[in-house]
Amino acid sequence: MRATVRDVAALAGVSPKTVSNVINGVVPVRAETRERVESALAELDYVPNMSARGLRNGRSGNIALALPDLSTAYSAELARSFVELAHERGWAIQLEQSGNDPHREVELVSRARTHLIDGLILNPTLLSKSVVAGTAELPPTVVIGEVEPYGVDQVHVDSQGAAREMTEHLLATGHRHIAIMGGSDERWRSATSLLRMQGHREALEAAGLAVDPALNLVATQWTPAAAASELSAFLDRLDRTGGALPDAVFCFTDAMALGVLHVLAKRGIRVPRDMSVAGFDDIDEAAFAIPALTTVGFDKRAIADAALSALARRIADSHAPASDIVIPHRLVHRDSVAQRE
Amino acid sequence: MRATVRDVAALAGVSPKTVSNVINGVVPVRAETRERVESALAELDYVPNMSARGLRNGRSGNIALALPDLSTAYSAELARSFVELAHERGWAIQLEQSGNDPHREVELVSRARTHLIDGLILNPTLLSKSVVAGTAELPPTVVIGEVEPYGVDQVHVDSQGAAREMTEHLLATGHRHIAIMGGSDERWRSATSLLRMQGHREALEAAGLAVDPALNLVATQWTPAAAASELSAFLDRLDRTGGALPDAVFCFTDAMALGVLHVLAKRGIRVPRDMSVAGFDDIDEAAFAIPALTTVGFDKRAIADAALSALARRIADSHAPASDIVIPHRLVHRDSVAQRE
DNA sequence: AGCGAGCATTACATCGTTGGAATCGGAGCG
C-alpha cells in the first residue's frame, strides 16, 4: 500500500499534521524536525493522495482543456504547450473534445463539475453568449479564441487585424482576386471565421476593391480534407463556367492550406507562380509544406501561458474583472506567396 | 454550493446511504423510495463529488495517456480516439507528455499515482524492461507500441512485419537503393525503430540484397524538422562525395516523410520520378502530401479501443495474464512510390 | 527562579461518500 501521512508521521516520530506542514510549507517547522520528516518522506516514497487533499480543500489539481477537434495539428501543438506549462504549475490537463457540436460545448461547461475540475479552458467555435450566461454555476473558465465578449476571461490573437494584414500583403504583392477558404455563410459560421472575413474585407475596401461573394469558400470543418473537397468543387465550377482563376487563396487555417496546396498540385496549378496560397496558425508542418507556407504566426506557448495565468487568477479570485489578453502575431513570409508582375 | 448526498437525503426524507444506494444501484431499493430520491436528485441537480468517492473507494475515473511528443499529428489523432472512446466508458483522459526523456518515462510510471489515476496508457519510445520491472507498484498499465515483452499488456501494430512488407513493395516496384529515415544507431535507438529496421533488413536479405549502413538515416526526433535536416545533411554529403542518390526513402513515420518530401521538392528531386518516398502511420495529412503519400495504414481508433479494453480488464483483475494485441495494418498505395522500370 | 511571549507541535474535527453492521418493519408460519 501507499504510504500516508500517518505512516510518515509514525516513522518520523511526529504528528500527521506536522508532516502536512512540512509538505505544504506554510506553517513554520523547526529545521531539525523538517529534516527528520523529509527523510521519512523519502524513505517511504510518500505521494500525497490527491483525492483526500481535493476533498479537504476543494482542489483537484486538474484542469480541463476542451478543443474543438483534437486531431488537428493546431490542437496538438496547443495541447502540448498546455500540458508542459500546466505541469510547471502543478496542474494536470484533462483533455476534452467539444467537436463542432454546440450541445457538447454546453454540456462541457455545465457538467465540468463531474470530474474534479478546478478550471476549464475552452476553445469554442460556436459557443454563443447565451450558453455561458445561462449556466448558473460556471467553473472558473478561460476562453481561447474570440467570441462576443460576455464577461469571461479571453486569450486570443487579433484575428481581424491579422487577416487584414495578410490581405494587405497579398494586395501589396499584386494580387487582385483573392479567394478565402474557411469563410462563413448562412449554412455555417463561427466567430473566428467572421472576424477573419471582416479583416479581409477591410483590407479590400481600403484598397477600393469589392468583396466577391463567389470567392468565399466555406468549409464546414477546418480540415485538409474539407478544404480540398471545397476547393475542388470550386475549381470544377470555374472550369464549367469558364471563370478566371483567383490569383490567391487565403486559408483561415494552415490545415486547410495543406489541403488546398494538394489540390492545386494535383491539378497542375503551380504555387506560387499561378496562384499564391496563404495560411493562418503557423503550425509546425507549415514550414515543410510544398512550397513552404506563408502564414500568420503567433506563439502558441504564449497562449497557453496567458490562459493558465488567467485561470489561476480566476480561481484565486472569482470576482476579478474579466481579462482579455491579445497575443501578438506576425506575418511569416515563406514561399507560397509571390510578387505578381 | 453544490448539493451533497446529505442535502438530497434530507429533501427525500431518507438517509444519505439510501441516496448512495440509489445512485450506485447495487443494493436493492424499494421502487417508491427510489422515485423520491431520484426526483430529489434531479431537483438539486446533484453531481457526485469524485474526490470524496475516489477517497472512499480508490477510483477517480481518470486515466492518464502518456505520449512521447504531443505536438505530432500522430499523437493528435491517437489522443482524439482515446478521448472519444474513454468518454464512452465513463473515463476522462489526463494527458501527459513523456518527451524522449527516459527519466520522464520512469517518473510517469512511478509518480502516476500522484494525480488520481486509475490506469496508465503509455506509448514509450525508450522505456526498457528494467524501468517498469524496477517499479514496485505499477498502476494498471497498458503499453502502446512495441517493447521487449515484460509482462505488461501491450497493443501495437506489427512494426516488423509492416516494414518488411513496405520494403518488399519497394523492391517489387524496382527500387534497389532504399534509404531509411528514422533508423537507430549507437547514438540513438528506440524499440520501434529497431523493429522497423529489422523488417526492412529481412526483406532486403530475402531478395539477396545487402544492407548499406550509409543509407541508414538517424533522426533524433521523429519530426519533419529533424528528418529534413538529416536528409539535407545526407544529400550534401552525397554531393560532396559524388555518391549516387538512393531511389527511395522509407520513412518510419509520416511526419518525417513530410520533412523529406519538402527537402526533395526544394532541391528539385522529383517524387516519385527521381525518388520514391514511403511513410508509416497514415496520418490525416498523408493523403494531402505532395505527392500523396504511400504509407502503412492502421486503425488508430482500434488501438485506442483495444488499449482501453485491456486497461479495463487490468483494473478489474490485476492478476490477469498480460495480453498482447496486434492491430492489423495494410499498405496504403498513393502517389509517392512509382514503378522503376 | 518565575513569568509571559512567541513559536512549534498536537488533538480534533471535517470534507462527501460508501462499505459493513445493526436495526427496523412487515410478511409468513406455527
Next chain:
DNA sequence: CGCTCCGATTCCAACGATGTAATGCTCGCT
C-alpha cells in the same frame, strides 16, 4: 398471537489530508 425471517433502511466508521484551536516548549527578561 408471537416468533422468525428477510428485505429495506439506517447508523457508524473510515478513506487521507489539513484548518483551527489548544497545548507544549523554549527563551529571554526580571
